[in-house]
Amino acid sequence: MLVLAAWPCVACGREDGATPLAFGTAGSAQNPCFAPDDDRVLFTHFRTAYNEGPADLVVGTLATSAARTLVADGNDNINLPGAAWNDATGRIVFTSSRPPHDEVFAIDDEGAPGDEWPVTGREGLMAFEPSLSPDGTRVVFESHVEPAEGTPDDPEDLAAGPGAIAIVNVDEGRPAGAADVVFVTDGTFDDRQPNWSPAGDLVVFQRRDDDGTHLWVADPDQPGSERPLTSGDEEETDASFSADGLRVVYSGSVEDEERASVFVIDLDGEAPIRVTRSAGYDGAPSFSHDGRSIAFESSDEDPDGSMGTSLFVIDVSEE
Template identity: 25%
Template sequence: MNTTARSLFIFLVSLPLTIPLFGQTRRPLEIADLFELRTAGAPSISPDGAWVAYTVSHLDITADRRDVDIYMSSLTDPAAEAVRLTSTEGSESSPRWSSDGRYLAFLSSREGNGSQVWLLDRRGGEAIRLTNYDGSVSSFTWSPDASKLAIIASDADPNDSNDSDVREPIVITRLQFKRDGQGYLTNRHRHLHVFDVTTKNTEQVTDGPYDDSSPAWSPDGSLLAFVSNRTEEPDSNANTDIFLTEPRSDATIRKLTTSEGSDGSPSFSPDGTFVTYVAGGNPSDIWYAPRYVAIIPVAGGSPIHLGAELDRNGSSPRVTPDGEYVLYLLEDEGNRHLAKIPISGGAVERVVAGERTLSSFDLDKNGNIVILESQPHYPGEISRVDPGGLTRISQLNDKHLATIKLAPVERFTAVSADGTPVGAFLTRPPGEPEGTELPTLLRIHGGPVSQYSTAFRFEWQLFAAHGYAVVAANPRGSSGYGFEFSRAIWADWGNKDFDDVIAAVNHLVENNIADPNRLGIGGW
């Protein structure tokens, strides 16, 4: 069983079910519902604007793993049934259309030995394996003419060629020995390759003791942008920069950005004259440093930070087809919106706002936009952005959630000991009358630079279904509330942030929502 699910199950077998079932057309949420819910991801619009491909993931309790498959839905007929494109035991990810719309490429580990690129022909037939790198492929992108792929692949794992049951020892010679999300840090690295789709030939473009990521083609296919930390000792800092190179092995690699912060997420303008990216802040501010959207000429020069006056983090920038705006995800006080800002500078405009959290979006050459969003009452789903609002494209959980009485989630603002306002969320048991003092659980997020948001949270809903009020605050140190709010706990953990989360609990006690004699705490 999934670790999170197992922990919740063990804890919840002892919790009393306080919500009566009789007379209700919907039932309370149960732990078993965790395995029924689906989450969409990685939306990708077809070149003709008629379809969106995306991933659908769910927890498989029998296989004890997360399964991910690829689906396709009509953008012109949202009521049409989604088409399932993959159904293997191995998980698939990162669907990407070729520019002519004939092929849909994706990553899959269905044959073991890490992920490789697979190809589906829209005319029919089974997916075929396209690449055969010794190491695993972590990302890829099509060239503008659909003849090549830019690929990030790791060096080979020596244990993959070891027929013995005894694995080779892990030898560490680097400054760091382990990292979250990567494991032990050996001398295996991730490099940029260019793969010819017709001949199946591959050419390694980068090498050395560096890890490369986020490849992006220029519109004419003559350049590749990528992200790398190529300082003298990459393990001693987080100084990633944007680099440019021609798509061949003997080409010169040119450093485009030169800040000491963490630059990333490059994307070319439609005319190929500049690159938009996410600019990291001052490394002395470590995790608290703001991340602003920026543009920089391909020829080099000084970057221009866009929207910095708003004092909110940005991510995933893309230039609109007319070259006039940068679209990006904007983190703001418990929400993540889709925003745009003029290339020439000016005010930030919300394209998609409201009480929702966007995880990603895609934009095609005609300006069509799809988003991946979640709200307190549903997990991630795909929606089309229309002039008058949003049109839901996927309905992965609508039928199942229609049988469940979900708990209401509301915002409130507490006042900390020094007068600082603290944003928080309260999830009440469904159907519980106001004025009832409830057993209350305080949940604390990790990071500390992250935020509780308006995204669906199964954990909050599950506790509330068993009669608990759940309070989740964004104390100082959190992102989404500006640089000074986040940096307020620099080298001072456990003081201001402690006051802030306790203030949220006190607010509920003072308003006769939380029972002061039945309080619990937990987090991650």
């Protein structure tokens, strides 16, 4: 059973026990991802406002609130919550919008701006939202056909085309081309934000179809093996696994409320548990590796069009 800590952050206007993570960065802090030892948090720092670039990758130290810029080149550099930071290799993967179009890049976690290198490099195809396999040898990501000239290139716009879940091997010496890609889903639907399980036997992702946006899981080595994890009237996004691989944390809409909260669901698909409660939006969550905390982004209002979100952490434990 998931038990929530009982110490509210009154100054934050919350009653769910969540407390802010402040690293002294202006703008919008998004997509928190714990370091393998849980002493640091990787996040995307949009300098201007929510989803308004340029965006940098920043590593914040929890004990001191010190922040270190890891990637910054004037483009949008964006990590995915969950399995973007790999324990086996010490590598971090992310998407960068640097020309000619969005691709997956990697950098060592002790690196500095300019040390990153491309993982994918496909003509006419864009790559977003990568995460690493447990051994760090493969990357799963969402693949999109590059929009025709004059159409929106925002992957949240259907004009960019539906996403498909794809996998490539990590080769530091050569970006993966189209022939190196294995597709887990075929792009019939709009599949996005894949996150690898700790055992490497599953990938969780969100699928948008006629029934809305829900979570699915698939065997990364068996194309066409996907099955639904959630269903119903509500919508779910931003999913990733707990360190034991038995649970999935995600951001979900709340019935009769115009906002999203953080939820946890078991892999058996039993009723999800609502983790956060606030007057605004909570999303993009990640479990800590010890399973005791969940970090997430939060805003008092709809984040789209706002000045940005802030990072919070909430304590959770199992009985």
